Every structure is written in C-alpha cells, then in structure tokens.
Amino acid sequence: xxxxxxxxxxxxxxxxxxxxxxxxxxxxxxxxxxxxxxxxxxxxxxxxxxxxxxxxxxxxxxxxxxxxxxxxxxxxxxxxxxxxxxxxxxxxxxxxxxxxxxxxxxxxxxxxxxxxxxxxxxxxxxxxxxxxxxxxxxxxxxxxxxxxxxxxxxxxxxxxxxxxxxxxxxxxxxxxxxxxxxxxxxxxxxxxxxxxxxxxxxxxxxxxxxxxxxxxxxxxxxxxxxxxxxxxxxxxxxxxxxxxxxxxxxxxxxxxxxxxxxxxxxxxxxxxxxxxxxxxxxxxxxxxxxxxxxxxxxxxxxxxxxxxxxxxxxxxxxxxxxxxxxxxxxxxxxxxxxxxxxxxxxxx
Numbered sequence: 001x002x003x004x005x006x007x008x009x010x011x012x013x014x015x016x017x018x019x020x021x022x023x024x025x026x027x028x029x030x031x032x033x034x035x036x037x038x039x040x041x042x043x044x045x046x047x048x049x050x051x052x053x054x055x056x057x058x059x060x061x062x063x064x065x066x067x068x069x070x071x072x073x074x075x076x077x078x079x080x081x082x083x084x085x086x087x088x089x090x091x092x093x094x095x096x097x098x099x100x101x102x103x104x105x106x107x108x109x110x111x112x113x114x115x116x117x118x119x120x121x122x123x124x125x126x127x128x129x130x131x132x133x134x135x136x137x138x139x140x141x142x143x144x145x146x147x148x149x150x151x152x153x154x155x156x157x158x159x160x161x162x163x164x165x166x167x168x169x170x171x172x173x174x175x176x177x178x179x180x181x182x183x184x185x186x187x188x189x190x191x192x193x194x195x196x197x198x199x200x201x202x203x204x205x206x207x208x209x210x211x212x213x214x215x216x217x218x219x220x221x222x223x224x225x226x227x228x229x230x231x232x233x234x235x236x237x238x239x240x241x242x243x244x245x246x247x248x249x250x251x252x253x254x255x256x257x258x259x260x261x262x263x264x265x266x267x268x269x270x271x272x273x274x275x276x277x278x279x280x281x282x283x284x285x286x287x288x289x290x291x292x293x294x295x296x297x298x299x300x301x302x303x304x305x306x307x308x309x310x311x312x313x314x315x316x317x318x319x320x321x322x323x324x325x326x327x328x329x330x331x332x333x334x335x336x337x338x339x340x341x342x343x344x345x346x347x348x
Contacts, residue, residue, distance in 0.1 A: 076111070125153045217348050
C-alpha cells in the first residue's frame with residue numbers, strides 16, 4: 001500500500017546580514033548648487049537622505065547608520081581614525097554588525113583605510129567608500145559607490161580580506177589602493193598588487209561580486225597594533241625629495257621634534273648625497289628614517305643605491321609615503337631600532 005508522501009518542510013528564511021554605516025563626511029555627503037559639482041560643501045548631507053535615495057539598497061541587508069564626523073577628509077586626524085577604529089571594534093565585539101561601511105572623503109581615504117587595516121581586530125568586512133562628485137549632482141558616482149560598498153560589506157566572501165575600499169565598481173585592498181586622479185570618477189588604482197576584486201553586474205541578482213586575491217601581508221585581526229582615541233601619536237614628517245633637495249630639511253624636522261622621517265624619494269627612494277648624510281646623522285640622534293618613493297608604483301629595494309645597513313635606514317617596500325608614515329608612527333610606539341622597524345615594514 002502506497003503511503004501518501006509528506007510535504008517537504010520549507011527551509012527557514014535566510015537571515016539578512018547587518019551592516020552599520022559610520023559616516024565621516026566627504027564629497028559623497030557634499031551639497032552643491034544644481035549641476036555645479038565644483039562648488040560644494042563636504043559632509044553636509046544626512047545619511048538617511050542618502051540611503052533613502054538609493055533604490056534597492058535595503059534589499060541587500062539590514063542597514064543602520066551613525067554619524068561619526070562631517071568633514072572633508074583633508075581634515076581627518078589620527079585621533080578621529082582611532083575613534084573610528086574603536087567604534088568598529090565595539091560593534092563587532094558586541095555582535096551588533098556583520099559588516100561596516102565608512103563613507104569618507106577621497107583625499108585621505110587610503111590613509112584611513114590602511115590605518116584601520118592595521119588596528120581593527122576583526123576579520124569581518126570593513127569597507128570604505130566615497131565619491132568624486134557630490135551626491136545629488138548630475139552623474140554623481142556617490143549612490144552607486146555607497147550601494148556597492150554596502151553589498152560588499154554584506155558579502156560573506158569579503159570576510160578576512162582586510163579593510164577594503166570600494167570605488168567605481170572596483171574593490172581595492174587598503175594596503176595597495178592609491179588615489180591617482182584629481183577629478184575623474186575612475187580616481188583610484190592598485191598598481192603594484194592589483195585589485196582585490198570587482199563588481200560585475202547587479203548585486204541584487206547574485207554572483208556580481210568577484211574576488212581575485214587575498215592580502216599578501218598581515219592585517220586586522222592578525223595585527224599586533226592597537227590604538228585608543230586619546231593616544232599621543234609620535235610626530236613623523238614626510239619630506240619630498242627632488243633635484244637639488246636641501247639637506248637642511250632633515251635638520252628642520254629633527255629640530256621640530258620629529259621622531260620619524262619618511263623620505264618621499266626619487267626613483268628607488270633615493271635622495272642626493274648631502275641629504276643622505278643629514279638623514280644618517282638624524283638616525284644617530286635616534287630618529288627613524290624610512291625611504292619610500294613618490295613614483296607611484298613599485299618597490300623600494302634595500303641596499304641598492306644606498307647602503308641602508310650602514311646608514312641605519314628602513315625601506316618602505318611598496319608602501320607610498322603617506323602609508324609608510326602611518327606604519328612608522330605605529331611602529332615607533334613599539335620599537336625603536338631600525339632592524340625592528342624594518343621587520344614590521346616587511347610584515348605589514
């Protein structure tokens with residue numbers, strides 16, 4: 001006797017992920033006269049107005065938001081970065097968010113991203129985004145960038161890829177991303193290491209977010225660095241090397257209290273002879289000197305044109321000067337010997 005088949009139980013509905021938006025301002029939240037994007041005020045739009053203007057964004061995930069700051073990113077400080085890092089850490093530790101999105105001005109977004117990449121103690125997605133045009137101007141890139149950033153932050157495959165920057169349908173790693181154009185919406189690149197991924201189509205349709213690689217260096221939950229908002233960061237100056245660079249720039253930085261100096265060097269992090277001698281003298285006074293390059297891509301190699309071992313210099317590998325400054329500031333809170341600092345540059 002055939003028994004009637006029982007209906008298959010319906011699977012439970014898939015639980016939506018939870019994304020917290022921590023807004024800091026920037027062009028993406030800028031206000032401008034109609035069709036005049038060059039005369040705007042950054043960081044003035046409320047986040048709810050921006051979110052509600054993007055069709056389908058609430059279908060991606062459960063969204064909450066919080067205003068952390070309302071500034072142009074040229075005014076970003078390390079104290080504010082540390083405050084942001086601690087807010088992100090608290091959200092993940094209390095399990096109130098599965099991912100975080102940080103709308104941010106584009107001028108220093110790569111610096112904040114790398115800072116967070118070194119100090120946030122979680123493998124959950126942290127995604128920074130921004131815009132080259134204010135949110136409600138003609139052909140604004142802000143709505144699409146914010147939508148895409150939320151989609152990546154809600155994506156389980158973004159876990160343990162370090163802090164990400166999502167702009168113009170491209171997913172950049174915090175360590176490799178660099179701004180490469182003053183005005184173009186395609187303003188960011190990851191020249192040396194390549195993209196972390198890309199958004200290829202409709203995020204609501206599935207399979208649109210593609211990943212190409214994972215970070216090559218330690219990051220986030222693997223990192224030994226931690227910060228608090230009231231932490232006093234050591235002064236680190238960046239000096240731009242060029243033809244006939246005056247060596248007394250090194251002396252001026254030391255006299256002003258710099259504990260570290262990053263040389264934005266020519267070519268392979270190079271500088272002229274009298275600047276090298278002044279930099280070596282600074283090392284003898286206990287000031288850390290890191291050789292980076294302002295070329296924009298490639299690695300600074302150790303002991304090639306300059307005897308770094310003899311001079312006591314550190315090389316930045318492929319970190320640009322702005323990111324080398326961030327790592328050196330954090331390194332100086334832990335170590336002071338050039339070989340110890342070099343080991344951190346080789347690790348992070």
